Amino acid sequence: MERFFQSSFTIFFFFFFFIIFSSSDILQVHAARLLPIINENGGNSSSETKVYIVHxxxxxxxxxxxxxxxxxxxKSFLPNTSLDSGDPRLLxxxxxxxxxxAAKLTDGELKxxxxxxxxxxxxxxxxxxxxTTNTPTYLKLHQDWDYDxxxxxxxxxxxxxxxxxxxxxxxxxxFKDDNMPQPPQAPVWNGQCYWANKCNRKLIGIRALRYGWAPDPYDRNGHGTHVASTAAGNFVDDAxxxxxxxxxxxxMAPLxxxxxxxxxxxxxxxxVGQSADILAGIDWAIRDGVHILQMSLGAVSLQMFHNPVAIGSFAAMRQGIVPLCCSRE
Known part of the structure; x- marks a missing residue:
């Protein structure tokens, strides 16, 4: 488990609770259709092409x-809309x-x-x-403490x-929705649930993105489940x-x-994750209307203007969303 600077950790959770206990106006956005589910490996890509994020x-x-x-x-920037394999060029x-x-381009096409x-x-x-985040014990959070x-x-x-x-x-x-309030409705919330039979008043949106495809969103690593439950897991008795x-x-925010x-x-x-997918995930979160972005992943040794978490965080803040990400020593 990664260790964080205490200063970064304190700032992280200060803003976490600031946004939870205050209100904000969220820009009205429009939902788009979901892509079909495919296997987790995504589509095939030509060995002669690379994925580029083009500003x-x-x-x-x-x-x-x-x-x-x-x-x-x-699309007008691209030589054509599909690769020789038939896969879409624009991701x-x-x-x-x-x-x-984000698109697949050869070196010559990029020029x-x-x-x-x-x-x-x-x-x-x-x-x-x-x-990975640490325990909320660091913040002295406990439901029985009066000063908490x-x-x-x-x-x-x-x-x-x-x-x-x-x-x-x-x-x-x-992620059971026992005693959960009804979720916000449009125009505050515009998201969609990828698993219609799995979402409830707790899980109100699920989406997976991988190079333009929509794979199975199930967590095979356990990290996403851990982070989501740390942030907003519902009360579980007899744990x-x-x-x-x-x-x-x-x-820390069970409701x-x-x-x-x-x-x-x-x-x-x-x-691991790719910059193009991370930007797409943040893009969808902004469109959907989240209040907080939780990102326990990092881009080591990348300049700010190449870091998808930094770029996405700035865009989120411009929409009144508080982005939270971790730092590492």
Missing amino acids: VAEPNNTEFLHFTDKENWY YSYHHVITGF AVKSRDGFVYAQEDQTHILH LWASSSYGAGKIIGVIDSGIDPDHPS NVLGEANGRASG AHLSIYKVLYNNNGKT
């Missing part, structure tokens, strides 16, 4: 009435995190894209590792936490470890709602 500047004196118009403009058209897109009017810069897709934040809170009721991670085990007892330490467990965005996948024994 562009909108043309002057041009107004895109619909996002499909902007997407068509994104993501970003709405909020950046003005730009052609760079020559187009409106091109700003392109970065090759990067791999990112997951991080819980004493004057509503346990996060009415707030939506978007978790960018490795998916979710929806059958875990932390124990191998029959010991029996008691009542919960997350908050959760929306899950799976962008981390198992790869050769490691759980």
